[in-house]
Each structure stands twice: as C-alpha cells, then as structure tokens.
Amino acid sequence: MEKTQNNRAWFLVLPVLVLVAFSAVIPLMTVVNYSVNDTFGNNEFFWAGLDWFDEAVHSDRIHGALLRQAMFSAIILAIEVPLGIFVALNMPKKGFWSSFCLVVMALPLLIPFNVVGTIWQIFGRGDIGLLGHTLAAIGIDYNYTSDPFDAWATVVVMDVWHWTSLVALLAYAGLQSIPQAYYQAARIDQASRWAVFRYIELPKMKGVLLIAVLLRFMDSFMIYTEPFVVTGGGPGNSTTFLSIDLVKMAVGQFDLGPAAAFSIMYFLVILLVSWVFYTVMTNLDRQEAK
Amino acid sequence: MRSRSSALVMTFYLLFLMVPIYWLVNMSLKTNAEITGTFSIFPRELTFRNYMVILTDPSWYMGYVNSIIYVVLNTVISIAVALPAAYAFSRYSFMGDKHLFFWLLTNRMSPPAVFALPFFQLYSSIGLFDTHIAVALAHCLFNVPLAVWILEGFMRGVPKEIDETAYIDGYSFPRFFIRIFMPLVASGIGVAAFFCFMFSWVELLLSRTLTSVNAKPIAATMTRTVSASGMDWGVLAAAGVLTIIPGALVIWFVRNYIAKGFALGRV
Numbered sequence: 001m002e003k004t005q006n007n008r009a010w011f012l013v014l015p016v017l018v019l020v021a022f023s024a025v026i027p028l029m030t031v032v033n034y035s036v037n038d039t040f041g042n043n044e045f046f047w048a049g050l051d052w053f054d055e056a057v058h059s060d061r062i063h064g065a066l067l068r069q070a071m072f073s074a075i076i077l078a079i080e081v082p083l084g085i086f087v088a089l090n091m092p093k094k095g096f097w098s099s100f101c102l103v104v105m106a107l108p109l110l111i112p113f114n115v116v117g118t119i120w121q122i123f124g125r126g127d128i129g130l131l132g133h134t135l136a137a138i139g140i141d142y143n144y145t146s147d148p149f150d151a152w153a154t155v156v157v158m159d160v161w162h163w164t165s166l167v168a169l170l171a172y173a174g175l176q177s178i179p180q181a182y183y184q185a186a187r188i189d190q191a192s193r194w195a196v197f198r199y200i201e202l203p204k205m206k207g208v209l210l211i212a213v214l215l216r217f218m219d220s221f222m223i224y225t226e227p228f229v230v231t232g233g234g235p236g237n238s239t240t241f242l243s244i245d246l247v248k249m250a251v252g253q254f255d256l257g258p259a260a261a262f263s264i265m266y267f268l269v270i271l272l273v274s275w276v277f278y279t280v281m282t283n284l285d286r287q288e289a290k
Numbered sequence: 291m292r293s294r295s296s297a298l299v300m301t302f303y304l305l306f307l308m309v310p311i312y313w314l315v316n317m318s319l320k321t322n323a324e325i326t327g328t329f330s331i332f333p334r335e336l337t338f339r340n341y342m343v344i345l346t347d348p349s350w351y352m353g354y355v356n357s358i359i360y361v362v363l364n365t366v367i368s369i370a371v372a373l374p375a376a377y378a379f380s381r382y383s384f385m386g387d388k389h390l391f392f393w394l395l396t397n398r399m400s401p402p403a404v405f406a407l408p409f410f411q412l413y414s415s416i417g418l419f420d421t422h423i424a425v426a427l428a429h430c431l432f433n434v435p436l437a438v439w440i441l442e443g444f445m446r447g448v449p450k451e452i453d454e455t456a457y458i459d460g461y462s463f464p465r466f467f468i469r470i471f472m473p474l475v476a477s478g479i480g481v482a483a484f485f486c487f488m489f490s491w492v493e494l495l496l497s498r499t500l501t502s503v504n505a506k507p508i509a510a511t512m513t514r515t516v517s518a519s520g521m522d523w524g525v526l527a528a529a530g531v532l533t534i535i536p537g538a539l540v541i542w543f544v545r546n547y548i549a550k551g552f553a554l555g556r557v
Contacts, residue, residue: 003381003382003383004381004382004383005382005383005384006382006383006384007384007385008384009378009381009382009384009387010378010384010385012374012375012377012378013374013375013378013379013390015370015371015374015375016371016372016375016394016434016438017390019367019371019427019430019434020394020397020430020431020434020435022427023409023427023428023430023431024397024400024405024431026408026412027405027408027409027412028405028408030408030411030412031404031407031408086299087299087300087303089296090295090296090299090300090303091296091300092296092300099545101300101304102545102546102548103541103542103545104304104307104308105303105304105307106541106545106548107307107311107534107537107538107541108307108311109488109548110488110491110492110534110537110538110541111492111533111534111537112491112492112493112494112508112509112533113492113493113494113509114494114509114512115509115512115530115533115534118314118512118526118527118530119310119311119313119314119530120310122313122314122317122523122526122527123309123310123313123314127326128317128325128326128329128523129313130309130313130331131310133329161306161307161310165307166552169548169549169552170549170552170553172549173549173550173553208549208553211552211553212552212553215552218399221401222400222401222402222403224401224402224403224495225494225495242401242403243401243402243403243495244403246401246403246404247403247406247495250403250406250407251406251407251499256407259407263403263404266401266403266404267400267401267404270396270399270400270401271396273399274392274395274396274399275392277395277399278392278395282388
C-alpha cells in the first residue's frame with residue numbers, strides 16, 4: 001500500500017513512545033549507570049570506568065553460561081524446527097479435527113512458565129512422576145536433580161514440549177496459504193513427495209519459518225523460569241543459562257556492577273540479532289510486495 | 291495410506307503434549323498420602339480437597355485475583371496506546387518511522403532478566419512497588435510492541451479508500467476511527483488482546499520481582515507449597531491446573547488466528 005508522507009502521525013505514536021520509553025529507557029539508563037560505578041552501599045557511588053566490562057569479558061563464569069546458553073539454543077532449534085515442520089505437514093487440513101489439533105497444540109503455549117516447570121518437575125521425579133517412574137521401571141537410571149545429563153535432557157524435552165507447537169502452528173499457517181493449483185501442477189508433473197516439499201512447500205513457508213526460528217532463538221536465549229523451577233540451574237552449574245546467572249548475580253548476590261555490565265552485553269547481543277531479523281524480514285516483505 | 295500415517299503421527303504428538311498435563315490433573319485429584327505412598331495411573335480415592343484448600347484460603351485465591359487484575363489492566367493499556375500507533379504505522383510514513391518500529395521490536399526481544407532489578411528500583415522509588423499497576427506497566431515493555439505489530443498487520447489489510455471515503459463524508463478522525471475503522475479491525479483487536487493477555491499471564495520473573503504481598507501473582511504464590519512438613523504436591527498440582535484453565539477457555543475463540551498472532555501479523 002502506498003503510504004502518505006505525514007509527520008503529524010507522530011502524535012498518534014506518542015503514547016506508545018512515552019510508555020515504552022518509561023518502561024525501557026529509564027531502567028536501561030539505571031543499568032548503564034551501575035555498569036560504570038562501584039558502590040559500597042548507602043547509595044554512594046564511585047566511578048569505575050570500564051572495569052566491570054573488563055571483568056565480565058574475561059569471566060569464566062559468564063563464558064560458561066554463554067556456552068551453555070548457545071548449546072541449549074542450538075539443540076532446541078535443531079529439534080523443534082524439523083519436528084514442527086513434520087507435525088505441520090501431518091496436520092489435518094480442515095474440519096473438526098483440524099480445530100481440535102490447533103486447540104490442543106496451543107495449550108502448552110498458554111501455561112504460565114513456572115507451571116510448565118512444575119509440570120515437568122512432577123512428571124520427571126522418580127518417586128511420584130510418570131516419566132521418572134517409567135524410566136526406572138525399564139531400568140534406566142534417571143535423576144534430573146543429580147545427574148547433569150539427565151537435567152539437560154529434561155530441560156530440552158520440556159522446551160520441545162512447550163514450544164514445538166509454535167513452530168508447527170506457524171508452518172501450518174504457511175502451508176494453508178498455498179493454493180491447490182500448485183499441488184495439481186505438481187501431480188501432473190509427477191513430482192515426488194520430496195520434490196513437492198522442497199520446491200513448493202518449503203519456499204512458501206520461508207517467511208513464517210524465519211519468524212519461527214527467530215522467535216524460538218530469542219525466547220530460548222532469554223529462558224529463565226522453566227529451567228529455574230525444574231533444576232534451579234543445577235546440578236552444580238550445569239543448567240545455569242544466561243538469564244539464570246544474571247538474576248543470581250544481580251538479585252541473589254547483589255553484585256550490581258558486574259551484573260549491569262553483563263546485562264548490557266547481553267542486551268547488545270539481542271539487539272544485534274533483532275536487527276538481522278528485522279532487516280531480513282522487511283526485505284522479504286518488500287519482495288512479496290513486488 | 292498417507293492419511294493413516296498422518297493420523298498416527300498426530301496421535302503420538304498430541305499424546306506427547308497431553309500426558310504431562312494429564313499427570314498434573316491426576317495428581318491434583320489425589321490425596322498427598324496416595325501421591326507419595328502408591329503409584330497409580332488413576333486417582334484411587336478421588337478427592338477435591340486440594341482445590342478446596344485453594345478456593346477457601348484468601349492468600350491462595352487472591353493470587354488469582356491479583357494476576358487477573360494486572361493482566362486485564364495491562365491488556366487495556368496496551369491496546370489503548372497501540373491502536374493509534376498501529377494506525378499511524380500502517381497508513382503514514384513519517385520521519386524515523388522505521389527506526390521507531392525497530393526499536394519497539396527490540397523491546398519485545400529484550401530479556402526480562404535485564405530489566406528485573408532496574409524495574410524494582412524504579413517502581414520502589416516512585417512508590418508503586420507491590421501494586422497492580424506497576425506489574426501492568428512493566429509488562430507493557432513487551433506487550434505494547436507486540437500489540438502494535440499485530441494490529442499493524444491487520445490494519446494493513448483494510449483498504450485505504452475506506453479512510454478517504456469517510457473523510458469526504460465529513461467524519462472527523464476520532465469519529466471515523468471509533469465508528470468505522472475499529473469495527474473493521476475487530477478481529478485484529480481481539481487477537482492482539484488475546485496475546486497481551488497470554489504473555490502477561492505466563493510471565494513470572496517481572497511480576498514476582500515487583501510484588502511482595504498485595505499484588506502477588508498466583509504463579510509466585512505457588513512456591514508456598516514447600517513447607518516444614520514437606521511438599522504439598524496435591525495443592526501445587528491443583529494450583530497449576532487452575533492456572534491452565536483461563537488459557538484453555540479462550541484458545542477456542544482464537545484458534546484460527548493463533549499463528550497470525552505469533553507471526554506478528556505476518557502470515
């Protein structure tokens with residue numbers, strides 16, 4: 001659509017600007033302030049320059065959390081995206097069962113994050129949980145509170161349970177927008193199932209899949225509540241991801257300076273990824289408009 | 291043949307989704323003695339005690355009331371400010387519009403953990419700590435950008451000729467917006483409201499940091515079940531089930547729009 005050039009439109013945007021500035025810019029400035037100051041309490045601050053950043057960049061603790069975070073995001077993306085596409089391809093296209101699938105699949109998305117954690121905590125426990133009990137019954141030694149591998153497996157399966165439906169729903173919406181004529185043409189050409197997927201369905205899903213991948217990347221990159229409830233970041237530090245580490249540092253130990261420096265770097269990473277996301281997406285929008 | 295294997299795949303997937311939820315419901319209908327003592331797929335002695343505990347104790351059920359109050363406040367604020375902004379983004383190009391849009395997006399993507407401490411200090415210093423409005427405003431951080439994005443996606447689909455015709459017919463902007471334009475994007479408003487509701491409902495980190503007693507959300511109240519006499523698993527499970535219900539009730543109405551909402555109006 002051709003847009004009219006009109007700078008008075010700013011007045012319409014003003015309420016949003018004020019509100020978001022209040023809840024984003026002011027807190028962010030506080031963080032910046034902390035990140036360059038040192039304090040010994042009593043609201044007295046001393047200029048610390050870039051010391052905290054220096055410390056954060058060279059801290060093994062943060063490197064560890066970052067590495068675990070990157071691994072976690074990579075694993076869940078590698079599982080959720082193919083699985084989501086696979087589920088979407090198998091969903092009924094219309095009728096009651098299609099609605100039924102949509103509703104059941106959306107259900108995990110609407111459960112408060114800590115309840116998701118609680119569900120899996122209860123489900124996985126060896127003494128009272130169905131999963132823990134079944135695994136023990138077939139002779140697998142499973143205990144997510146003491147074994148790092150089991151803790152990881154639980155957190156990953158929980159995330160797959162929680163969010164695969166998001167990928168599936170988006171991919172499904174992309175599939176629904178493909179006109180029947182495309183499939184008929186493919187049938188006339190005797191295209192294989194794989195060819196139909198590769199040359200018709202996948203290109204048509206490109207836009208929504210991009211959104212799905214990036215949403216999943218962002219949300220997994222700032223995951224906090226679910227692993228915190230299930231494992232509390234443990235055993236040891238094995239499931240301490242970036243957000244968990246940050247909250248531990250800022251609220252638990254009240255190390256404001258390092259925590260703030262850490263926050264800012266964390267935020268910059270997110271900003272960079274958002275920018276890539278935005279650029280790619282607006283380019284896609286423009287291509288479609290042509 | 292193909293449809294049968296599809297049905298099989300879907301059955302497995304839906305089972306995978308439902309079994310943990312079933313287990314939670316199962317636990318909520320058992321007595322604590324049965325939960326820890328025996329292992330059963332169905333509750334042997336069906337009991338509603340766990341639900342009664344929650345529904346008769348104000349410190350429990352007020353958690354739900356608090357959650358609902360700040361979620362509704364947040365939804366109303368978010369939609370009210372996002373409507374004109376989304377209209378501006380969908381109709382006009384103005385100085386800095388693309389940058390502003392991008393900046394809004396970054397707020398949807400920023401980790402709440404970064405904001406937890408500064409929010410705590412900000413709202414404490416202006417005397418809003420432990421109030422519903424504080425949580426509602428804090429959740430605007432990610433809900434307002436989301437609402438703007440979703441609404442903009444829906445508004446783009448309304449042809450501009452409608453605006454022009456209305457102005458020629460002598461409508462003023464506010465009258466046109468409320469009488470003609472809003473009914474046209476009603477489904478978009480519904481979807482945006484649903485998503486604001488949902489993200490405010492599921493968020494815990496900020497709402498827990500910003501409250502202590504008076505506005506404490508149900509999700510934070512749930513940590514109370516750990517007591518000296520051990521875990522009260524039954525009540526914990528019942529509280530979990532009760533938090534799922536509001537979401538489950540509204541899903542049916544928006545089932546065809548869920549994907550569009552998650553895709554920020556871009557399907």
